[in-house]
Amino acid sequence: MTDLHNILIVTAVEGEKEAVEKGLEGDARFTVIAGGAGIASSASRTAKELGKRRFDLVLNMGIGGGFRGKAEIGATVIGCRSVAADLGAETADGFVAIESLGFGTSSYACDPETLEKLQRAIPGAVTGDVLTLSTVTGSAATADHLAQSYPDAVCEAMEGFGAAAAAEAFSVPFAEVRTISNPVGPRDREAWKIKEAFVGLTEAGAKLKEVF
Numbered sequence: 072m073t074d075l076h077n078i079l080i081v082t083a084v085e086g087e088k089e090a091v092e093k094g095l096e097g098d099a100r101f102t103v104i105a106g107g108a109g110i111a112s113s114a115s116r117t118a119k120e121l122g123k124r125r126f127d128l129v130l131n132m133g134i135g136g137g138f139r140g141k142a143e144i145g146a147t148v149i150g151c152r153s154v155a156a157d158l159g160a161e162t163a164d165g166f167v168a169i170e171s172l173g174f175g176t177s178s179y180a181c182d183p184e185t186l187e188k189l190q191r192a193i194p195g196a197v198t199g200d201v202l203t204l205s206t207v208t209g210s211a212a213t214a215d216h217l218a219q220s221y222p223d224a225v226c227e228a229m230e231g232f233g234a235a236a237a238a239e240a241f242s243v244p245f246a247e248v249r250t251i252s253n254p255v256g257p258r259d260r261e262a263w264k265i266k267e268a269f270v271g272l273t274e275a276g277a278k279l280k281e282v283f
């Protein structure tokens with residue numbers, strides 16, 4: 072992958088879309104859509120866009136929760152893998168991921184070349200797995216359980232796996248970039264730093280222009 076001319080950026084909400092677009096400053100190589108919150112919306116809206124014309128890369132971008140000690144509020148995260156952390160079955164011995172049941176996958180690796188470019192462009196960023204969940208974690212017990220079950224996880228969000236599944240279906244490389252608005256753990260809506268995370272998305276958007 073060398074020159075990328077058509078990059079699809081999928082955010083969840085308009086605020087994230089506007090923040091990324093601000094950093095991109097009208098660079099025509101990028102198309103940014105707000106694909107909605109959650110995995111199904113993200114997958115279907117990404118697939119709809121990919122069905123219209125050829126893209127060279129799908130980037131899922133947005134705010135996310137950071138695992139304590141891994142990615143703090145204000146950090147930027149570059150995903151190695153997008154992992155559907157609740158896709159599987161509960162058994163007497165605990166959670167079993169869908170691949171162990173013999174059907175489907177619960178993770179998509181981000182494109183290695185894109186990962187390397189993003190790491191060069193955003194040197195202070197934290198690299199690790201990004202979990203996709205349908206329920207925002209709201210307790211220390213769940214946060215600890217996820218951190219133990221997924222030791223490489225640095226961030227939790229709600230859309231990456233969906234956008235990645237659509238990219239995979241269209242054989243388009245995929246990557247995920249998140250800026251941390253809150254710690255993963257007990258719900259404290261007042262403590263969410265959404266504006267700061269949006270500023271991070273704008274800064275990341277500006278870096279994308281340079282690296283692609």
Ligand SMILES: O=C(O)c1cccc(C(=O)CC[C@H]2O[C@@H](n3cnc4c(=O)[nH]cnc43)[C@H](O)[C@@H]2O)c1
Nearest residue numbers: 083108133134135136207208227228229230255260
């Ligand atoms: O106020 C609440 O309790 C609440 C419940 C569900 C969703 C929200 C949101 O504000 C948006 C979720 C939105 O932002 C991403 N995000 C940001 N932080 C996290 C997180 O800790 N865990 C999961 N997702 C997160 C997510 O990708 C959604 O697009 C508030």
